[in-house]
Amino acid sequence: MTSYTDKGEKHEQGKFICFDHITFWVGNAKQAASFYCTKMGFEPLAYRGLETGSRDVVSHVVKQGKIIFVFSSALNPGNKEMGDHLVKHGDGVRDVAFTVEDCDYLVQKARERGATVIEDPHVVEDKSGRVKLAVVQTYGDTTHTLVEREGYSGLFLPEFHAPLSHDPLLDKLPISKLNFIDHVVGNQPDDEMVSVVEWYQKNLLFHRFWSVDDKQLQTEFSALRSIVVANYEETVKMPINEPAMGKRKSQIQEYVEYYGGPGVQHIAMNTSHIIDTIRNLKERGMEFMSVPSTYYQQLQEKLKLSKVKITEDLSILEELNILVDYDDNGYLLQIFTKPVQDRPTVFLEVIQRHNHQGFGAGNFKALFEAIEADQSARGNLTVLSPNGTSEQI
Structure with missing residues (x-):
């Protein structure tokens, strides 16, 4: 496990401030938004659709703390771009947006260094003000939108209106207390992680923040490598994973096969009250990964030798x-949901930090073993041959 102290050169112009929002392309945006509201504790924030003059795409926007998710679907038959994306990937993350300063400069520099610019910087506006947007291509079919808000005072972005209705059920459910996006993980096919990391370093001037290799992250059956890139201020962190050769197909390889290539694997959301949060999310019906009780027995033994003192009750952490x-x-402290759609692709993480900026490397073995149990139930914990193909066992 390696932490990096070299942030690279600080640039006076252009800055990535934080995650702005995440856009999912889904088959049914209304139902997807409802799932995240009822199960994960989000609230409807904004809407764009036929009633607001959007004739091609409908978007339901939900918010919790500083976390904003957008669920978008095609309104008409024949929307090839969204249709092809859905057939190939299933419901998944299309775009990870960043709040930035000086969008023009950042896009100009990215283009000069070889990035593919999907949409040049352009201004959208309404009575609440102006927002400048631009879109660049990152790994696979995923994009990054750069959002320069210029004092915009509307609900979300121009052309979005207040939600059409309010679900009375939401007022009766326990509060989730998720605060902000901690990090967003991108899975890559084998041997593509380093080139993606270099793309962020070169085009967005991110730097390596943290990394682990397959010697550190392995179980009896599978392994992975991971490098985390971050902006200069380290307010945006993007772990990039790839599978490593093991005895069986890893969860990274399973993701890549079911997603049809590289894409966002999970979104980690930060909370200050993980015990309350997970109790309440489980009460809402959210499904999480479980680990064997031996994990907690081993943890208690290891903590006896550590300087660190866990303030939370370990028996409650084990129960949850x-x-x-x-x-x-x-x-x-961290916990992972089961996949949030039928394909074993995107899932969510809830994380609470106590002066620790890692990504749970010490838990990867326990997490992988829990995921491998689910993989086995799906018939996907298959034997890998040396050429990387898998056989059912």
Whole structure:
């Protein structure tokens, strides 16, 4: 496991501030938005569709804390771009948007370094003000939108209106207390991680923040490599994963096969109250990964030798299946949902940090073993031959 201290050169012009929003392309935006509201505790924020003058695409926007998700679907038959995306990937993340300063400069520099610009910087406006937007291509069919808000005071973005209705059920459900997006993970096919990391370093001037290799992240059956890139201020963190050769197909390889290539694997959301959050999310019916009780027995033994003191009650963490990772400076608590659609692709993470900026490397083995149990139930924990093909066992 490696942490990096070299952030590269600080640029006076152009800056990535934070995650702005994440856009999912889905088969039924209304139902997807409802799922995230009822199961994950989001609230409807904004809407764009036929009633607001949008004739081709409908979007339902939901929010919790500073986290904004947009669910978009095609309105008409024959929308080839969205239709092809849905057939290939299933419901998934199309775009990860960043709030930026000086969108023009960032796009100009990215283009000069070889990035593909999908949409040049352009202004959209309404009575609440102006927003400048641009879109660049990243891994696979995923894009990044750069959002320069210029004091915009509307609900979300121009052309979006208030939600058409309010679901009375939401007022009766326990509060989830998710605050902001901690990181967004992108899975790559084998041997493509480094080139994607270099794309972020070269085109967006991100730097390597943290990494682990397959010698550190492995189970009896599978392994992965991961490099985290971040902006200069380290407010945007993007782990990039790839599978490593093991005895069986890894969850990264399973993702790539079912998603039809590289894409966003999971979104980690930060909370200050993970015990309350997970209790409430489970009460809402959200499904999470579980780990064997031996994980907590081993954790208690290892903590006896550590300087760090976990303030939460370990028996409650065990009851809720919350994982603990730590070093001499602090610790983090994390838990992962099961996939949030039928394909074993996108899932969510809830994380709480106590002076620990890692990504749960100490938990990868326990997490992988839990995922492998689910993979086996799906018939996907298959034997890998040396050429990387898999056989059912």
